[in-house]
Amino acid sequence: MAPGDLALVLHAHLPYVRSGEPGSLEEDWYFQALQECYLPLLQVLEEAIADPACQPRLTLGLSPTLLALLSDASLNRRFLPWLEQRQELLAGVEPQFAQAAAALALQFSTVAAQFEACDGNLLPRFRRLQQLGGLDLISCAATHGYLPLLRDSPEAVHAQLVTAIREHERLLGERPLGIWLPECAYYEGLDQRLAQCGLRYSLLDGHGLLHALPRPRYGVYAPICSPGGVAFFGRDNESTLPVWSASHGYPGDGVYREFHRDLGWDMAEAELQQVGIRSRRPLGLKLHRVTAQGCPLEAKQPYEPQQAGRRVAEHAAAYLAGRAAMLTNLASAIDRPPLLVAPFDAELFGHWWFEGPQFLAELFRQGPAAGVRFTHLREVLGRGEVLQVCRPSPSSWGQGGYHNYWLNETNSWVVAEWQRASAAMVRRVNQGVASTEQRRWLTQAGRELLLAQSSDWSFILRAGTTTELARQRIERHLDRFWRLLDALDQGTSLPPHWLDALEREDGLFPELNAADWASRL
Secondary structure (H helix, E strand, O other): OOEEEEEEEEEOOOOOOOOOOOHHHHHHHHHHHHHHHHHHHHHHHHHHHHOOOOOOOOOEEEHHHHHHHOOOHHHHHOHHHHHHHHHHHHHOHHHHOOOOOOOOHHHHHHHHHHHOOOOOOHHHHOOOOOOOOOEEEEEOOOOOOOHHOOOOHHHHHHHHHHHHHHHHHHHHOOOEEEOOHHHHOOOOOOHHHHHHHHOEEEEEEEEHOOOOOOOOOOOOOOOEEEEEEEEEEEOOHHHHHHOOOOOOOOOHHHOOOOOOOOOOHHHOHHHHHHHHOOOOOOOOOOOOEEOOOOOOHHOEEEHHHHHHHOOOOHHHHHHHHHHHHHHHHHHOOOOOOOOOEEEEEEEOOOOOEOHHHHHHHHHOOOOOOHOOOOEOOOHHHOOOOOOOOEEEEOOOOOOOOOOOOHHOOOOOHHHHHHHHHHHHHHHHHHHHHHHHHHHHHHHHHHHHHHHHHEEHHHHHHHOOOOHHHHHHHHHHHHHHHHHHHHHHHHHHOOHHHHHHHHHHHHOOOOOOHHHHHHHOO
């Protein structure tokens, strides 16, 4: 018998990057995640749950914006041509990259066949895995809004939560009981908001539990119950560091695929334009390996897939041995079966660390022999064990552990904009509307407000990557919000073609209810 359990938790999320322009950078973000992460992850889970020797368990958060992309038929029809475009570019690589190119071409063919087999609809496959007991599907805030920075308007937090729950139930057929808080960010009293919405469990970074009052008797090795009646699990750093850290963990090994070297930068612009790629950017065509820590990009060596596959099996064995030793030591020190919770961004597995899905497959394959038992969060709570009542500490899993990554000199300007817009939305909803057409405007204003609140754009502003795109996204949604609200306040009309185009472009959350912003105590 295993002395305790390991709970892997993945958070799958993208901002709403649907674009009316095929071939855009935002569309690339989605298709690369689909090709490298979501489709391989589904294959790993389906194969593991079909194997009687495996007992896969995984908690998976699917954000509402990602669900909107996965269910967008017109967007997903462009995925297979996107793959074919990249297949064309692989055909002309230099001989030293032939092995890496052949392996990548095979991966493209595999995910294309998977995608075609389910008619481009991944959601029933996720639902089936939950029905079979292998997956625990949880939700997130509607647009990944950073809730501690929205707390001045309780209605804004409420709208983020209930919109998410409604979308999860609509698209996955079951009301979620758990939630991945965006960036694992918590503030005092948020547990009461969660409980009011019917959410029963979540997880925090380790210090969210370790600084709780009173300090939890079992640290992060057992869930706690908040005064509001919500269970919280804490991240175990020892179980996450080897997997996510490029400098101290597995992804930085020299045999693994290099993330930053891409044919989109290496190929001549004329070659890119021949297949219809108009601007130079990363294309997900990576044929080099990490080689060595600190190795400059121009010195990276060709990727060798077979060598990487062998190393994945070794690293999975090492990881499982480490977890088994931890669980054995903990079991001798505490009077209940210990739990190790290891949360990650799902996109780490396949996108940032290309071999990540193989690593998960090896964990499930080797786990029984290594004496490691997998579980998911819903299964843990279903055992009915008594939980210690503690008040969680404000926290996040971002750099610094609190809120400064989303509130600093690069992005703090947007917080005041959120607050002003949220207050205006509450005021307008409380006043009501005079017609069905005005209700339509108010509903779209709610969508634009939610989209402006996405924490992804604040993160990008702080990270300093595609900052102009992030600023444009925030300003675009706020501009649309205020134009809709001004029309309501002034009783003026809106051009029908403008509103139609807006609803097509920002048409997520079809069941959004503007009444969710009504004043709350």
